[in-house]
Amino acid sequence: VQLQASGGGLVEAGDSLRLSCAASGPTFRPRVMGWFRQGPGKEREFVATIWWSGGNTFYADSAKGRFTISRDNAKRTVYLQMNNLKPEDTAVYYCSAGTRTILSSITIPEQYDIWGQGTQVTVSS
Secondary structure (H helix, E strand, O other): OEEEEEOOEEEEOOOOEEEEEEEEOOOOOOOEEEEEEEOOOOOOEEEEEEEOOOOOEEEOOOOOOOEEEEEEOOOOEEEEEEOOOOHHHOEEEEEEEEOOOOHHHOOOHHHOOEEOOOEEEEEEO
16 A cells, blocks of 8 residues: 655645645555654654544644544545644645554554655745
């Protein structure tokens, strides 16, 4: 299974972007799918995750109220709608899939098995 992220770009503060992550390959039944980001000189940090079957979502505090994660099971695609973007949101955004991820570990990158290549989001002030 491969994950292909897209939708990044250069925007101004206050603008919106929608990231997409499409899965390709054999049967794909993750437990969760998530978005992480890594800014310049920073560690990879959790942004949001969604349970593939139930659709429950969980967000980092920095994403609450501005970002929305969703999925289309038929298209095997997860989305991250990002509104009111801020310069501090500038980062490479990675989508990921976890097959054994548990609730207490959903913010930990090592709990996700499959990673996409990342898409750059740059927000100018």
